[in-house]
Amino acid sequence: MFLRIFAGIRNSINNTTSIQRPRMIEDSSEELVRVTKTSPIPIASSITAVFGLSNNKADDFIQKDLISSVAHLPNQRHKIVTNKGCNFTIMVCGESGVGKTTYVNTLFTTTLKDHKNQNSRHTKQMDRTVEIEITKTEIEEKMFKVKLSIVDTPGFGDYVNSHNSWVPISEFIDDQHESFMRQEQQPDRKTKIDLRVHVCLYFIRPTGHSLKPLDIEMMKRLGSRVNLIPVVAKADTLTPKDLALFKQRILQSIEDNHIKVYQCPIESEDEDVTSVNRDITAAMPFSIIGSTQDVETADGRTVKGRAYSWGVAEVENESHCDFKKLRHLLIRSHMHDLIHTTESVHYENYRLNEMATRKFGESKVVKAENPKHREKEESLRKEFTEQVKKEENRFRQWETQLVSERDRLNKDLEARHAQIKALETELEALYHRNGGTIRR
Ligand SMILES: Nc1nc2c(ncn2[C@@H]2O[C@H](COP(=O)(O)OP(=O)(O)OP(=O)(O)O)[C@@H](O)[C@H]2O)c(=O)[nH]1
Numbered sequence: 001m002f003l004r005i006f007a008g009i010r011n012s013i014n015n016t017t018s019i020q021r022p023r024m025i026e027d028s029s030e031e032l033v034r035v036t037k038t039s040p041i042p043i044a045s046s047i048t049a050v051f052g053l054s055n056n057k058a059d060d061f062i063q064k065d066l067i068s069s070v071a072h073l074p075n076q077r078h079k080i081v082t083n084k085g086c087n088f089t090i091m092v093c094g095e096s097g098v099g100k101t102t103y104v105n106t107l108f109t110t111t112l113k114d115h116k117n118q119n120s121r122h123t124k125q126m127d128r129t130v131e132i133e134i135t136k137t138e139i140e141e142k143m144f145k146v147k148l149s150i151v152d153t154p155g156f157g158d159y160v161n162s163h164n165s166w167v168p169i170s171e172f173i174d175d176q177h178e179s180f181m182r183q184e185q186q187p188d189r190k191t192k193i194d195l196r197v198h199v200c201l202y203f204i205r206p207t208g209h210s211l212k213p214l215d216i217e218m219m220k221r222l223g224s225r226v227n228l229i230p231v232v233a234k235a236d237t238l239t240p241k242d243l244a245l246f247k248q249r250i251l252q253s254i255e256d257n258h259i260k261v262y263q264c265p266i267e268s269e270d271e272d273v274t275s276v277n278r279d280i281t282a283a284m285p286f287s288i289i290g291s292t293q294d295v296e297t298a299d300g301r302t303v304k305g306r307a308y309s310w311g312v313a314e315v316e317n318e319s320h321c322d323f324k325k326l327r328h329l330l331i332r333s334h335m336h337d338l339i340h341t342t343e344s345v346h347y348e349n350y351r352l353n354e355m356a357t358r359k360f361g362e363s364k365v366v367k368a369e370n371p372k373h374r375e376k377e378e379s380l381r382k383e384f385t386e387q388v389k390k391e392e393n394r395f396r397q398w399e400t401q402l403v404s405e406r407d408r409l410n411k412d413l414e415a416r417h418a419q420i421k422a423l424e425t426e427l428e429a430l431y432h433r434n435g436g437t438i439r440r
């Protein structure tokens, strides 16, 4: 346990964001993301506020999971770790409109991201996420910092051909590994920026059937790159019986298709922790209700949830969904393991793969099948053709103008010629009339 925590944190202790970024990182991330940096929030209040834990529970979490594990480290290391903290990055992805952004908002409860107007969404899909967005916050307690980043991705599955939908997301994950690897190759490795994705929540539409072929393809591609956690979105739209059946079918499909999903370590020295871990594992794939709205229940409580004519679907009610269990896993019980497995399995795999196919310092080959690049190429081609057409039209108009100008000048010339001719004839006549005495 100690070694795992130590290894997980060890690799994060150098990663601070306040220092100069190498050019390459800046370029790639500027293109890919919009970063919303929020000011640090003290954890005692922020964990309570951001993650909706009671004061006792927040203290419990801090004491048990972070401080105590860090306190077991040798003093010197403890000091470094607590000063520098660690990075933790959560990514959400899945089909369009399944509730990813709402979940991010719900997780933060205090509105770090603007809450969206649900009504406007039904008329126009104005609020759909169109690019990868990162929300960052810092949570801190007694000098221990967790730099939390949440990566919200655009939904997919809107097009008839969704074949390569996984590419932009997997490329984002690879890019973060790539940039970290590049930074490790620099002479100065103290000032690394780490946005490697530690966990990817895959949102499954609550169809009640099973995984769709698109889900299977996406999950297969992502599971080999990142700690993948399947999530049943909008759990309030399924009855408890249908939900349980749906979960079973998802698990079966995951097994049949050999999809790699995150396996939580269960055993711990503390029996209570082991039993909590068992509970959490049993809830996979986690069912989620997302909402930042305060609603009143029949018994007079104000809770985050969705109000229906038959009652309230509560976000934090464990008999309604697994929101709390998932939050516990992410923020409390398995954060260190997620960081550690990312470092030791996923990053290591990426590094080894790249080292086997690339020379040291050589840059990564950009894959052509990325729909984003194809879209860009297509729009550039269109723009180019339109520009050429416009120029052609301009030249044609110019040509017509020149021809008509030439005709006008020719006519003018002819008229002048005729005038000269007439004058000459007149002159000739005068000359003859005066008996040839006028000098020509
Ligand atoms: N019933 C129900 N509706 C939800 C839930 N979560 C989100 N919604 C609604 O689903 C709609 C889409 O939510 P978003 O959070 O924008 O979905 P998204 O996955 O981010 O969408 P894209 O960015 O377009 O991919 C909104 O009208 C939300 O209010 C939920 O748990 N239950």
Ligand SMILES: [Mg+2]
Pocket (backbone or CB within 6 Å): 100, 101, 102, 127, 128, 129, 152, 153, 154, 155
């Ligand atoms: Mg969204």
